[in-house]
Amino acid sequence: MTFDGREQSFNEGRPFNAALFACGSYALRVCAADTAQTAGGHTWDPWPITFPAIVQASEINRNDLRLTVPATFPIAQLWLQAPPAATMLCILYDAHFGESEMRESWTGHVGNVSFSGGATAEIMLASGINAMKGVGLHRVVQRHCGHSIYSADCGIPLDPEGPFATAGTVDDSGGNWIEASEFAALDDGWLDGGVLQWTHASGIPDWRRIKSHVGNRLTLAWPARIPDGTAVVAHAGCNNTPDHCGPKFDNLPNYGGLWHFKTKNPFEGLQGPLY
Numbered sequence: 001m002t003f004d005g006r007e008q009s010f011n012e013g014r015p016f017n018a019a020l021f022a023c024g025s026y027a028l029r030v031c032a033a034d035t036a037q038t039a040g041g042h043t044w045d046p047w048p049i050t051f052p053a054i055v056q057a058s059e060i061n062r063n064d065l066r067l068t069v070p071a072t073f074p075i076a077q078l079w080l081q082a083p084p085a086a087t088m089l090c091i092l093y094d095a096h097f098g099e100s101e102m103r104e105s106w107t108g109h110v111g112n113v114s115f116s117g118g119a120t121a122e123i124m125l126a127s128g129i130n131a132m133k134g135v136g137l138h139r140v141v142q143r144h145c146g147h148s149i150y151s152a153d154c155g156i157p158l159d160p161e162g163p164f165a166t167a168g169t170v171d172d173s174g175g176n177w178i179e180a181s182e183f184a185a186l187d188d189g190w191l192d193g194g195v196l197q198w199t200h201a202s203g204i205p206d207w208r209r210i211k212s213h214v215g216n217r218l219t220l221a222w223p224a225r226i227p228d229g230t231a232v233v234a235h236a237g238c239n240n241t242p243d244h245c246g247p248k249f250d251n252l253p254n255y256g257g258l259w260h261f262k263t264k265n266p267f268e269g270l271q272g273p274l275y
Contacts, residue, residue, distance in 0.1 A: 002101065014097040017051040018044045019067070021075050021110070022089045025203035028074055031095070039095045040102040047073060051092070054106050065092075065106065065125040074202075076121040079113035082223045084206045090125050139256075143263070145240040147256040150195060155254040158195065164236040164249070166191075169229060171216070176223045183234060184216040191218060193237030198230050210237055 001012055018031040018039070031037050031044035032051055038044070050068035069076055078084060088110040095102045111126035139146050150158040159165060168182030183191065191213035199205050209221035218234065226232065238244045242259050246252045 002099070016095055016097060017049075018093040018095055018102065019049070019051075020089075020091045020093070022091075023084065023086050024199070024205040026200075033097075037095070037097070039100055040093070041100075049073075054092070064111070064127060065108070067123040067125065069121055069123055071115060071119055071121045073121065073123075075110060075123060076113050076115070078204070079110075080115075082225050083113070084200070084204050085208065086205050088204075090123075141258060141261065143257050143259050143261050145238075145245060145256040147240075147254070149193065149238045150235065153254070153256060154251070156249060156251055158197075158235060160197065160233045162235075164194075166234045166236075168232055168234065170226050170232060172228060173226045176211075176220045177217055178220070178224075178226055178232070179217045180232065180234075181216055183213065183218060186213070188214050191234050191237050193239060195235045195237075196220065196232055197235070198226060198232040201227075210234065213237075 001009070005012070016031055016033050016037065018029065018037070021028040021030075029042050029044045030047045030049060032049045033044075033046045035046055036043055037046070048070060052065045052067065054065065075088065078088075090108055090110055091104055092106040093102045094105045106125075106127070108125045108127040111124040113124070114122045116122070147154040150156055156164070160167070166182055166186060168180035170178050170180055172179040178196075189212075191210045194210045194213075195207055196210055196218060197205070197207045206224065208224050210218050211221050212219045213234075236248070238249065240257070242252060242255060245255045
């Protein structure tokens with residue numbers, strides 16, 4: 001039979017659910033079945049996953065889903081200590097045993113993972129419509145540059161082989177800091193406010209903002225799991241002033257602030273009415 005035939009049949013349907021998690025070159029394909037299944041040109045590994053009912057509601061929060069998985073599930077383990085900064089895509093599929101065809105039923109990304117303290121975890125899946133919840137950021141008049149370093153507005157490419165990138169190998173790490181001998185050759189503070197990039201052994205790309213740089217040690221903005229021996233690339237940071245934008249990056253034409261903006265009210269201190 002065909003997928004459509006099983007869907008429309010009264011007694012020939014043999015449905016099962018499947019999910020794809022993808023980030024960079026990493027891809028995890030799983031299904032709620034007792035054995036591995038082949039469908040859509042791929043093999044789907046069996047896991048005891050509870051898939052929720054998919055609804056389409058006018059209330060945005062009701063479009064989010066929750067998957068119940070074992071605490072040892074690979075995606076849950078990624079969130080156990082430090083979730084990746086990159087977005088983990090999730091696509092849910094409908095399929096039937098014995099059929100090679102699959103149908104995509106839901107698309108979104110992993111929003112968070114919660115552990116109940118037992119042997120299970122809940123993966124919160126956020127739909128793409130969540131991106132429309134807020135009105136976004138608005139630029140304001142300010143002296144400091146409002147652009148994020150290496151963003152499109154900044155104009156400096158985040159190039160791992162560029163002039164502002166320093167490659168290194170992690171010698172030691174712990175929570176929110178790492179050490180690499182290559183960073184000791186740079187002036188202290190050169191990497192303050194910059195970006196640290198690396199790729200997990202699983203193929204998931206990851207990054208962290210650099211809070212401070214002293215000697216061979218980088219303190220990160222939030223914790224990360226970076227094993228010793230991991231190849232990393234650190235990109236120089238900017239303090240969002242012309243002192244860095246000009247001499248350090250030669251990027252003053254893209255400076256996003258009004259450094260010479262007067263902060264003193266010219267009418268302050270005047271007595272009497274103004275005519």
